[in-house]
Amino acid sequence: MSSIISVQDLSKEYDNGFKALKNINLEIEQGEVIALLGPNGAGKTTLISIICGLVSPTSGQVLVGGNNVIKDYRKARSMIGLVPQEIALEPFQSVMNGMKFTRGLFGKRPDAELMKDILMRLSLWDKRDAKTMELSGGMKRRVLIAKALCHEPAVLFLDEPTAGVDVELRKDMWAVIEQLKAEGVTIILTTHYIEEAEAIADRVGIIRKGDLLLVEQKETLMQRMGQRQMVIELSEPIIAIPKNLKPFNLEYSSEDLTLTYSYEASGERTGIASLFTELSNAKIILRDVQTHQSSLEDIFVDLIGDKS
Numbered sequence: 001m002s003s004i005i006s007v008q009d010l011s012k013e014y015d016n017g018f019k020a021l022k023n024i025n026l027e028i029e030q031g032e033v034i035a036l037l038g039p040n041g042a043g044k045t046t047l048i049s050i051i052c053g054l055v056s057p058t059s060g061q062v063l064v065g066g067n068n069v070i071k072d073y074r075k076a077r078s079m080i081g082l083v084p085q086e087i088a089l090e091p092f093q094s095v096m097n098g099m100k101f102t103r104g105l106f107g108k109r110p111d112a113e114l115m116k117d118i119l120m121r122l123s124l125w126d127k128r129d130a131k132t133m134e135l136s137g138g139m140k141r142r143v144l145i146a147k148a149l150c151h152e153p154a155v156l157f158l159d160e161p162t163a164g165v166d167v168e169l170r171k172d173m174w175a176v177i178e179q180l181k182a183e184g185v186t187i188i189l190t191t192h193y194i195e196e197a198e199a200i201a202d203r204v205g206i207i208r209k210g211d212l213l214l215v216e217q218k219e220t221l222m223q224r225m226g227q228r229q230m231v232i233e234l235s236e237p238i239i240a241i242p243k244n245l246k247p248f249n250l251e252y253s254s255e256d257l258t259l260t261y262s263y264e265a266s267g268e269r270t271g272i273a274s275l276f277t278e279l280s281n282a283k284i285i286l287r288d289v290q291t292h293q294s295s296l297e298d299i300f301v302d303l304i305g306d307k308s
């Protein structure tokens with residue numbers, strides 16, 4: 001399948017000499033949801049702004065639906081809906097008028113049914129005549145999404161769509177995103193909430209200091225990088241880890257009376273069976289055993305760590 005978005009050898013150096021993006025390559029397929037994670041200042045908004053044609057790259061190129069975002073700006077931009085990180089709305093404009101105006105900017109005929117459908121989905125229908133300044137922060141975020149959808153874009157960018165949004169509303173937004181995905185819309189979002197990526201993304205990209213460290217299917221990433229830990233509770237304290245258990249690199253906590261064994265979640269041979277045999281050989285009596293799978297959050301912290 002050919003990509004709907006193709007980012008090729010993209011670099012960005014701002015006028016002050018700051019290198020915000022370093023040779024980014026990224027292919028995005030139609031209909032996927034991709035989450036870009038990275039610390040503040042990593043370059044996420046810069047990348048989105050270049051794909052949307054709002055910031056010019058220093059080198060490299062970006063194609064959206066085969067259209068170069070600089071040479072064929074209008075064609076490329078018409079395929080894109082952008083929900084910006086910063087809330088920028090006309091304070092005196094009503095929700096509905098803002099949407100109609102935005103649709104008009106893209107040269108599309110008025111479509112009252114579509115406007116209603118979008119507002120209903122985002123639970124904003126009863127606010128259609130309210131002025132922006134009369135809305136709460138969470139409502140304004142939803143208005144930004146509504147406006148981004150009103151020219152029926154094939155690709156939707158959401159730059160931190162749920163920043164400052166309460167848990168319930170965040171889940172409502174995830175449902176809206178899932179519905180759009182089901183309709184074939186390609187979705188690229190940035191987020192600081194890792195559980196958000198875990199909940200809705202097909203693929204995850206991690207950006208640090210302008211480098212795209214990795215882009216991977218979420219499941220693969222969690223399997224490949226995910227460590228499993230087995231915590232073994234002992235009935236009695238031990239003086240030292242017996243020699244025959246050394247190869248397992250166990251960690252002993254004399255406080256909790258536990259031995260912890262870490263292994264690759266995806267490994268074919270986890271070593272658990274032989275660990276139990278050796279524990280029995282060493283005459284260690286177990287009280288309880290628990291396992292723990294690392295989350296996307298653990299993986300992210302591992303990768304970004306204190307290096308950011």
Ligand SMILES: Nc1ncnc2c1ncn2[C@@H]1O[C@H](COP(=O)(O)OP(=O)(O)OP(=O)(O)O)[C@@H](O)[C@H]1O
Pocket residue numbers: 014015016018020038039040041042043044045046047085
């Ligand atoms: N117009 C600009 N001129 C100079 N430097 C800029 C400009 N815009 C952004 N930067 C710098 O580029 C880097 C990346 O910024 P960007 O906004 O892309 O980060 P981000 O990953 O979106 O961060 P956040 O999570 O805080 O939104 C930052 O160091 C920022 O200061």
Ligand SMILES: [Mg+2]
Pocket residue numbers: 044045046085159
């Ligand atoms: Mg940003």
